[in-house]
Amino acid sequence: MPYAIRKAAVIGAGVMGAAIAAHLANVGIPSLLLDIVPADAKDRNVIARTGLEKTLKSKPASFYSKRGAGLVSIGNIEDDLPKLAEVDWIIEAVIERPDIKQSLYSKIEQVARPETIITSNTSGLPAHLLVEGRSENFRRHFMITHFFNPVRYMRLLELVPTPDTDPELLPFMRQFGTEILGKGVVICKDTPNFIANRIGIYGFLSTIHHAIAEDYTVSEVDTILGTNMGRPKSAVFRTADLSGLDTVMHVANNLYQNAPEDEQRETFQIPGVVQEIINHGWLGEKSGQGFYKRIKNPDGSSTILELNLKTLDYEPQPKHRFDSIGRARNMETPEQKISTVLNGDDRASQLARETTADALIYAANRAHEIAENIVDIDNAMRWGFNFDLGSFETWDVLLADQALLDKVFEQRELPPLVQQVRNQGQGTFYRVEDGQKHYFDYQTGTYQPVPGAQGVISLSTLKAGSAVVRDNGSASLIDLGDGIACLEFHTKMNSIDEGIVEMIHYAVNEGSKQFRGLVIGNEAPDFSAGANLFLVLMGARQGAWDMLDTAIIGLQQAHQLLKYSPIPVVAAPTGRALGGGCEMIMHAHHTRALAETYIGLVEVGVGLIPAGGGCKEFLLRHGANAESQKPGKSSGPFTPARRAFEIIAVATVSTSATEAQELRFLRKTDAITVNRDILLRDAKADAIKLADAKEAGAWQTPQPPMLLLPGTGARLVLEQQIEGMLLTGKISEHDAVIGSHLARVLTGGDCSPVTPVSEQYVLDLEREAFLSLCGMEKTQDRMQSILQSGKPLRN
Numbered sequence: 001m002p003y004a005i006r007k008a009a010v011i012g013a014g015v016m017g018a019a020i021a022a023h024l025a026n027v028g029i030p031s032l033l034l035d036i037v038p039a040d041a042k043d044r045n046v047i048a049r050t051g052l053e054k055t056l057k058s059k060p061a062s063f064y065s066k067r068g069a070g071l072v073s074i075g076n077i078e079d080d081l082p083k084l085a086e087v088d089w090i091i092e093a094v095i096e097r098p099d100i101k102q103s104l105y106s107k108i109e110q111v112a113r114p115e116t117i118i119t120s121n122t123s124g125l126p127a128h129l130l131v132e133g134r135s136e137n138f139r140r141h142f143m144i145t146h147f148f149n150p151v152r153y154m155r156l157l158e159l160v161p162t163p164d165t166d167p168e169l170l171p172f173m174r175q176f177g178t179e180i181l182g183k184g185v186v187i188c189k190d191t192p193n194f195i196a197n198r199i200g201i202y203g204f205l206s207t208i209h210h211a212i213a214e215d216y217t218v219s220e221v222d223t224i225l226g227t228n229m230g231r232p233k234s235a236v237f238r239t240a241d242l243s244g245l246d247t248v249m250h251v252a253n254n255l256y257q258n259a260p261e262d263e264q265r266e267t268f269q270i271p272g273v274v275q276e277i278i279n280h281g282w283l284g285e286k287s288g289q290g291f292y293k294r295i296k297n298p299d300g301s302s303t304i305l306e307l308n309l310k311t312l313d314y315e316p317q318p319k320h321r322f323d324s325i326g327r328a329r330n331m332e333t334p335e336q337k338i339s340t341v342l343n344g345d346d347r348a349s350q351l352a353r354e355t356t357a358d359a360l361i362y363a364a365n366r367a368h369e370i371a372e373n374i375v376d377i378d379n380a381m382r383w384g385f386n387f388d389l390g391s392f393e394t395w396d397v398l399l400a401d402q403a404l405l406d407k408v409f410e411q412r413e414l415p416p417l418v419q420q421v422r423n424q425g426q427g428t429f430y431r432v433e434d435g436q437k438h439y440f441d442y443q444t445g446t447y448q449p450v451p452g453a454q455g456v457i458s459l460s461t462l463k464a465g466s467a468v469v470r471d472n473g474s475a476s477l478i479d480l481g482d483g484i485a486c487l488e489f490h491t492k493m494n495s496i497d498e499g500i501v502e503m504i505h506y507a508v509n510e511g512s513k514q515f516r517g518l519v520i521g522n523e524a525p526d527f528s529a530g531a532n533l534f535l536v537l538m539g540a541r542q543g544a545w546d547m548l549d550t551a552i553i554g555l556q557q558a559h560q561l562l563k564y565s566p567i568p569v570v571a572a573p574t575g576r577a578l579g580g581g582c583e584m585i586m587h588a589h590h591t592r593a594l595a596e597t598y599i600g601l602v603e604v605g606v607g608l609i610p611a612g613g614g615c616k617e618f619l620l621r622h623g624a625n626a627e628s629q630k631p632g633k634s635s636g637p638f639t640p641a642r643r644a645f646e647i648i649a650v651a652t653v654s655t656s657a658t659e660a661q662e663l664r665f666l667r668k669t670d671a672i673t674v675n676r677d678i679l680l681r682d683a684k685a686d687a688i689k690l691a692d693a694k695e696a697g698a699w700q701t702p703q704p705p706m707l708l709l710p711g712t713g714a715r716l717v718l719e720q721q722i723e724g725m726l727l728t729g730k731i732s733e734h735d736a737v738i739g740s741h742l743a744r745v746l747t748g749g750d751c752s753p754v755t756p757v758s759e760q761y762v763l764d765l766e767r768e769a770f771l772s773l774c775g776m777e778k779t780q781d782r783m784q785s786i787l788q789s790g791k792p793l794r795n
Helices: 015-026 046-057 066-071 081-086 098-111 136-140 169-180 196-214 218-224 237-243 245-258 272-279 323-329 334-343 347-370 374-385 391-399 402-408 416-423 459-464 498-509 533-541 545-563 580-587 614-621 638-648 657-663 676-695 712-727 733-747 759-774 777-789
Strands: 008-011 031-035 072-076 089-092 117-120 142-147 156-161 184-187 292-296 302-307 314-316 430-433 436-441 446-449 468-471 475-481 484-489 517-520 569-571 575-578 590-594 597-600 671-673
Touching: 008 015, 015 031, 015 046, 015 066, 015 072, 015 142, 031 046, 031 081, 046 066, 046 072, 066 072, 081 098, 089 098, 098 117, 117 169, 136 142, 142 169, 156 169, 156 374, 169 184, 169 676, 184 374, 196 218, 196 245, 196 347, 196 374, 218 237, 218 302, 218 347, 237 245, 237 292, 245 272, 323 334, 323 347, 334 347, 334 391, 334 402, 347 374, 347 391, 347 402, 347 416, 374 391, 374 436, 391 402, 391 416, 391 430, 459 475, 475 498, 484 498, 484 676, 498 545, 517 676, 533 545, 533 759, 533 777, 545 580, 545 759, 569 580, 569 676, 575 580, 580 597, 580 614, 590 597, 590 657, 590 676, 597 657, 614 638, 614 733, 614 759, 638 712, 638 733, 671 676, 712 733, 733 759, 733 777, 759 777
Parallel strands: 008 031, 008 089, 031 072, 089 117, 117 142, 156 184, 484 517, 517 569, 569 590, 575 597, 590 671
Antiparallel strands: 142 156, 292 302, 302 314, 430 436, 436 446, 468 475, 475 484
């Protein structure tokens, strides 16, 4: 039967339940959040209300925008259970006890429509156990949907069907999870703790056992098994603190009890020292201390102490230096870093080899039991624990280097699955055929294409073929097919340099002769961190004012070229789009942004103001267009200038693409995609739509607007506000100087409040202010601080 989800209900308003409801709101799906009625409660909805309120205050934010909370209704399971008949999907997120879940299901079954999808957010209870005693129809519409916490940010969603689950429901939920919820979906077999926690908790406990037996300290382990081993900075113990030691213990105990045939079952026994830590109530971040503890210093700063696993005292963290880690830091790719650490001969390499061997052997031995293929296992580890490489991708690093393989697995027998890929396969679990990645299918002994979302565009695959039209080192123009090109940046953090500016000119002037539309996007974590600050600082320190002036004019002209391009330009930002990156987005005709995009004009943080057309475009976004300033149409020219000043002057950055629309870095007509994998696919589709509209006469290049700005009087008002903040100590003297320059630009300098000015007039004001600030020592000090430490300087 065809499925659709228009409205949902979440039962259980704890951290996970409320966060699931918040994420449903993020993607526009209204939900009903229910929980029990406490004894003698005056407010019968108090638990659901409290859960929603906590979620609204959570950091990092659970909602894309707090306005999203309007899509969440609250209630309780005594009074509001009949409302479940109105929803298409019921998500159960109550306490991890089978008897409580089964009791709830019996009530749900009495009120839900026959076609309603019912899922459990359990992190480890078997699906077949949960549906015991339920009707055939209930079992047919039931599966596990295991979200990871925090729901908005953790990409992994594990789906666990039962043998009775409707065969049409699984592909529907997979597509819904991918396209609508923006998740990375893996299909798990119905085994204890599914895929990610099965492999991940084993690796965690294996590491703890080694650390205790071999006398490694908490911070030593995290130094060794962090980013240089392809893992998050939080590594092992810090990750446990973030997850909660009680959560880790619960998963481990569940595995020990429910996986009696597991040859590594004893590893899941919680070590005595960890049990003692839990008994103290030191559960990690949620309780203020765990393996680490943050203390306040007398000067207001804070220090993070580490737990001594022998004495259970908190001690200062020493600096750890290992030759292998030092060498790995100079490597570029995760594969190179991991190989470097594993190849070393120091204490760090010893622990890395032992824990890597344990984890990889366990993954290979569990593969058949927990998943249909190795891809789901690798995706679960990358999406669930933010590893750079999955288990079998790491196996391939070792299988490609026999000497390293022998060193890591010294005196250990390779698992049967690894022997199978060496005997039946071509020696590695993955290989590339005709530009497409294939995986070794252990069911058939053959290589199969790696599955992905429909229509995914891979720039790396296209570039491996013959799709590159032009590449100048800083950027590439790539043919996406269907008359659409992609302008991809590949400088460090995609900072804008002369090469990118030159490629913009080529993409518009020459590209428009052979393409119908242009997408600006990439596969990097960030769209662009802005202009190359190092070059700006060097130019200012050397007094190369003509060079800087020429560079600013070049950037302004490049952005204007995008705005008035004869073919539609679609920006596809993700991650950070700051400064010049934000300006570029605002000059595109349309934006298709990833939901997790952080956009802002942040130049004041380095002592400057936006000068690539950012002030001009932001004024227009807030209503400074002379056409919209006609009598009766607006509140006058001061309002756009004031609004733009309030946002730019404090370097406001949106916390999501939705908030970027509220701040007007994005238009309301711009579109949002929640899954990174399909962002370029969607951006290309938008470009095709605009190109078709152009050919049909329904779209044309915009005409240059005139701006009506308030002039000197308004600048004096803003400068009075700046003076007040300076007198009350809210800003520094140099902040006030920067603010005055910004106020002058946004109010139009010495213009008349009744005479419109051109875009070029505002661009000239931007450039003048930028160069003036560049010449100031305090601005140069701010730029240097960001470049050296990454931290803003308040001088």
